[in-house]
Amino acid sequence: MGTFSIWHWAIVFLVIALLFGTSKIKDLGKDLGSAVKGFKESLNADPKSTTDKSEDKA
Known part of the structure; x- marks a missing residue:
């Protein structure tokens, strides 16, 4: 069957x-493209700009 x-x-x-x-x-x-774009932006986001809730409680 090739x-x-x-x-x-x-x-x-x-x-x-x-x-x-x-x-x-x-x-x-279009939906797939915007999902991929959002995924790439979230990978390139600065981790220092996001706050971790576990660090705030400690």
């Missing part, structure tokens, strides 16, 4: 676009 050809993937993407509509796929892409 790998799928480019034509197979083109048909799969065409069927998905017909089922869900291009606007829904575009919205899904």
